[in-house]
Amino acid sequence: MDCCQLLPDCVDIGLILVGQDGRILVWNRWIEERAGLSSEQALGLTLSEAFGPHVDPRVALVIREALDFGWSARLSHALHPMPLPLFPPGGGRAERMKQSIDVTSLPLGGTNQCLVQVRDVTETVRREALLKQQARQLRADLHRLTRAQTELQRSEMRFRELARQAPAGLFEADAQACCTFLNERCEQLLGQELVAVAGTPWINLLPFSEQTRVRKSWCQAVESATRFSEEFRFTRPDGSYLWMRAEAGPLRDESGRIGGFIGTMLDVTDLHERATRNEFRANHDGLTSLLNRDRFERHLRAAISGAREVSDRLALLFIDLDDFKGINDNHGHNAGDTVLKAVAGRVRRVLRSEDLVARYGGDEFAVLIAGAGDPHNIDTIIGKINQAVAMPINLGHCHVRVACSVGLAVFPDHGTDPASLLNHADKAMYCAKRTRCADSGSSSEPV
Template identity: 45%
Template sequence: MNDQLLNVINLGVIVVNQQQKIVVWNKWIEQHSRLTNEEALNKHLGSLFGGLLDLRLSFAVNEAIHLGMASVLSHTLHPNPLPLYDYTGGEPVLIKQSVEITPFSSEFGEHHCLLLVRDVTDVVKREEYLRQQARQSKIDVQRLSLVQEHLRKNELRFRELTRHAPVGLFELDENGCWGFLNEKCSQILGLEEHELLNIHWTNAVPESENANAHKEWNHAKNGSHRFWLQFMYCKPDRKIIWLQMEGRAIKDEKEKVTGYIGTIQDITEHRDHIQKIEFRANYDSLTLVFNRNYFETKLRSSVAGAREVNQKLGFLFVDLNKFKEINDEYGHSAGDKVLKSVAAKMRRAVREGDVVARLGGDEFAIILNDIESELAIPTIVAKIRHAVSLPVNIGNIYLKAECAIGVSIFPQHGDTFEQLMNHADMEMYKDKSGKRS
């Protein structure tokens, strides 16, 4: 019964599993893609259509499956996300589509994504016709009252269609002033439509992002390109959010730009999620300095940069002395406080452009960028020793940590992480045993 319903409804239904392989492919999609159910099932959506698939659709499917984010690909910004055709005439005609992407979980808890595809070719034609009528009404004074009523009805219809959109939809005039905002757009901005009408859209952008916003706008206006911008926005209630705004030009039959239409989305949660992922990937969660993986990558890029401009680079390997005794006598909580304190002291002891990382346990490493002379390194090392040796308050007592430091210099002691690390490691053990070179 479910299969029969899927094959009689007048829209496309595609379901992909969490591996983005197709598990449902209804009759409507078969007719417009000329790909049978047998050809499509268990195929990856991207590989099935190859380079003909809109990348934004792939991103939206990935966000639905992995982040649980629903979205709508409006025909205005993405008219042909799938290579689907109308074969009823003599020649196949590429149809314009609106695609709703919705995440859901199966009864076994697997993540799936539902794509509902609608043919909106006739809707696009009707909207273009209505716009032409609206422009003509400005010229035809005798029919002004009739056309105004017609526009009012179209406005109500358009608002009803956009009221349920999950993203903010807006329209700008040819000068970039707000002309229309749906309810979702007003909710995101925290302002009513009447408060924004006839005001230039860049007024919503903070001063720090204003130059970039005007650059994007001028690029789109002068070349009729799509504009795209992410920026921080302060709502009237002082809440700070991050917005993503994109739009494209609307042209008349003579290719003249008559306005712009686009979307606004609140990406605060998504941005925070990405930043948390990046933090976990690059930083040590205890000391908040960089971790080993990031440090190795940074050292390689720093070496490449120093080689390019023929500069020296310092590498310090720092190991705390008798840290195991601190853990054994005062507990791991005290040891963690010592590690956090030592990391903070080393950050303050080096220059802003230098890099401090925790390699693991009680081992740290430091990149000293742009070393003009090797004679400067002993001064920096002494500064680090002094900073590390300052007492650490762990409640009712003060603990004093000391460290051994090994130094290697690029290019004198090597040009790879391993070579610089091995030399610094040997120097550190000499320091620890009192045999400094």
């Protein structure tokens, strides 16, 4: 049989026919082009003689086994990447191609020959390497993703736990102030669960009197993408009320627009009430709860400027109890306090709510009456004050009476500034006191 018939040149693999003696009988054109040696030149050579010293010894071994024992074998490129020194045609000798070799025993004419099939797997190996690299990359990405997901889950759990334990109310709301998240504390503060308030702006839950101011502030924060901060009184559905401070920062969506706010709600009832108490204490007398001297003088200054603008008249009354020391001396300091409180209440009740009454000093009181155009009215008021103060005061174990002296100063007749008006009223009061004492001797007496 013509060997050339067995080794067609048209196939895209290398074929080498090796005789029983291990010498090359023929190879096809595919090998010629990659080995740089024609089939005629290779005829009768061993593989080492044809290819030189770079033939992998395992090729010779499996060929020997095929010839001697009729075994077939494959040399996988994974283990033997380049068993023969073959080079891509036209590529020079720079890069050896990777090969996969099949050795098949051929019992021909009573002797064993063997057919060596050589495949160029350079591209396959390259693709495999690329695939391996991509698989490695994918594994690394997957690992990173898994880690990121675990971290996300952990951070979500951390946030959920923190939100659950947080002593402050935490909330998230959209730009329309509809809540999308409330932690447990916030639900406690509002007295309602998220399901009950979702879909409605939380501002609608506030008393009507607070809504306009808080809504305006919320809209401003949305428009200017700034922090929202408001304090308001809140009434829960069960009727209990508290003072709350809400603070929130803007949250932007992917397009950079304000998608909502996330923030805190704090119960500041104690703080608020303490501040209110402090403010009251700073402006009022502790014994009688009337305005104190400082606050009264500030009001007086403001009232004078107001009256000046509208050409109004003000009446300033200075009231001093007569012989009040005698009450302290005779009945004790507590009794004196009782008298001061009673007098304060009585003077307050004689006047209109818009008139100001202050405890000016120990047993001194000051009154400011706006719209005091009619002197007759002022006289009437002074008369009522005298009368009210002079009523018996119950000390528990007895009653006492106390009289008072009243001095009057009118703006603008007797002065146009606080000092001159107070001075005038003070002098007028002393004048009245002297007259009273001259008329009646001691003024405070047991009943």
